Amino acid sequence: MNNLENKNIIVTGASGGIGNSIVKKLNKAGANILASGTRIEKLEELKKNFENIKILKFDISQSDKIAEFIENATYELDGSLDGLVNNAGITQDNLAIRMSLEEWQKVININLTSTFLMSKFAIKKMLKNKSGKIVNITSVVGHTGNLGQANYTASKAAIVAMSKSLAIEYAKKNININCISPGFIKTAMTDNIDEKFKEVIVSKIPSARLGEPDDIANAVLFLSSDQSDYINGETIHVNGGMYMA
Numbered sequence: 001m002n003n004l005e006n007k008n009i010i011v012t013g014a015s016g017g018i019g020n021s022i023v024k025k026l027n028k029a030g031a032n033i034l035a036s037g038t039r040i041e042k043l044e045e046l047k048k049n050f051e052n053i054k055i056l057k058f059d060i061s062q063s064d065k066i067a068e069f070i071e072n073a074t075y076e077l078d079g080s081l082d083g084l085v086n087n088a089g090i091t092q093d094n095l096a097i098r099m100s101l102e103e104w105q106k107v108i109n110i111n112l113t114s115t116f117l118m119s120k121f122a123i124k125k126m127l128k129n130k131s132g133k134i135v136n137i138t139s140v141v142g143h144t145g146n147l148g149q150a151n152y153t154a155s156k157a158a159i160v161a162m163s164k165s166l167a168i169e170y171a172k173k174n175i176n177i178n179c180i181s182p183g184f185i186k187t188a189m190t191d192n193i194d195e196k197f198k199e200v201i202v203s204k205i206p207s208a209r210l211g212e213p214d215d216i217a218n219a220v221l222f223l224s225s226d227q228s229d230y231i232n233g234e235t236i237h238v239n240g241g242m243y244m245a
Helices: 017-028 040-049 063-076 101-129 150-173 195-203 213-224
Strands: 008-011 032-037 053-057 083-086 132-137 175-182 235-238
Touching (some): 008 063, 017 032, 017 040, 017 083, 063 101, 101 132, 132 150, 132 213
Parallel strands (some): 175 235
16 A cells, blocks of 8 residues: 655645645645645635645746755645655747747756756755655657657656666665656546547547546655655656556
8 A cells, every 4th residue: 555644745746736746645644745736726725625734836947046946845745754755847839930939948957957956955955854756747749759849858858867867866765766757648638639529539549548647646645655665766657558668
């Protein structure tokens, strides 16, 4: 059983569909959650409906404030940190020849650089506990590439390589860093996809359906628990068979 009783975990991007499900799943397993995101009304709803959830509004694009955020979040969690789920991220799509330097840098900075900084400062806290779990959310397109997403796919592929390096550095300190690579998941973003294009996507998925946010949350729960103690530097692909590593 994946028991997270009394574990203190930060979840970024908690105001989105996948992040929301992650918070609920980890909370149900007994964890104390610091839920972070940019939409305060969604965070307030989580706090209202679930026990042991604290909230902090934060935009991870503010890279110069990430150290302070980790400090404040850990304080809210009574001074210790057992886990971090780097779920927040953005897309800003464009064909390569039309993609501006600003579009490239914004996605790289938020998806990759901020994930690195969140991990860096979380690891400093985890070293005091001599243990910890970091789960980074990547994407299937970080492995396959995708039309109009050179910036996004680059950021997500780089997270995988970065996570492997961090895993090597801190494995002896009993800190595990792993990734989850979602396929196409039912969220507000996929709800806006044209139905004909959605049919094309589903036709490429052996399971013949889009994933549910809970499919990702279940994998996060496993990697955040003691049952994954001997898994480090790995990527779990949750995509219905769309991509098989």
